[in-house]
Amino acid sequence: MSGPVESGEAEGLSSVLHRNIEALRRRRERDVKQADWQARLAERITRFSGSMVFVYCHLAALAIWIAWNVGLIPGLKPFDPSFVILATEASVEAIFLSTFILISQNRAAAAADRRDDLDLQINLLAEHEITKLLQLTVAIADRLGVHGAKSPALAELKQDVAPEAVLDRLEEDRAEEAR
Numbered sequence: 001m002s003g004p005v006e007s008g009e010a011e012g013l014s015s016v017l018h019r020n021i022e023a024l025r026r027r028r029e030r031d032v033k034q035a036d037w038q039a040r041l042a043e044r045i046t047r048f049s050g051s052m053v054f055v056y057c058h059l060a061a062l063a064i065w066i067a068w069n070v071g072l073i074p075g076l077k078p079f080d081p082s083f084v085i086l087a088t089e090a091s092v093e094a095i096f097l098s099t100f101i102l103i104s105q106n107r108a109a110a111a112a113d114r115r116d117d118l119d120l121q122i123n124l125l126a127e128h129e130i131t132k133l134l135q136l137t138v139a140i141a142d143r144l145g146v147h148g149a150k151s152p153a154l155a156e157l158k159q160d161v162a163p164e165a166v167l168d169r170l171e172e173d174r175a176e177e178a179r
Helices: 015-034 037-049 052-069 084-144 152-157 163-178
Strands: none
Touching (some): 037 052, 037 084, 084 152
């Protein structure tokens, strides 16, 4: 075998994939560090409220509240026998939790939009490069007299793709589906 295996290849990944994974990891870390304190707080609250620890804490608090207010705990006088305070607290908590979740979802959607834009740019670049390679390959085949280099399918594939035309067509199709 040839030379030493790079660390990414040892894990079953090529060095390019390993480099790309590291670049994405560094980008995510940078995005987290650049988020303002309010976004970081909303993310932490959302992460905690979506955990089983949150569920267990709520179950315990709810059980204690109910036991206290139905008189099951000796020596403690009920303070919310009709559970109005509990209902109000639960409603306010639901409002805040849904707001925190929406804030986190908005941040996640913005990150997804950035990744989608990058993905589209890379796909367009790859499409352009493949088209140029195909044009070069057909030119070489023509020069060498290889049969089949003049097929209609190849002629169509050699044409550059206009992303604006593709996007326009997709929007037209969506508009037709909506009708």
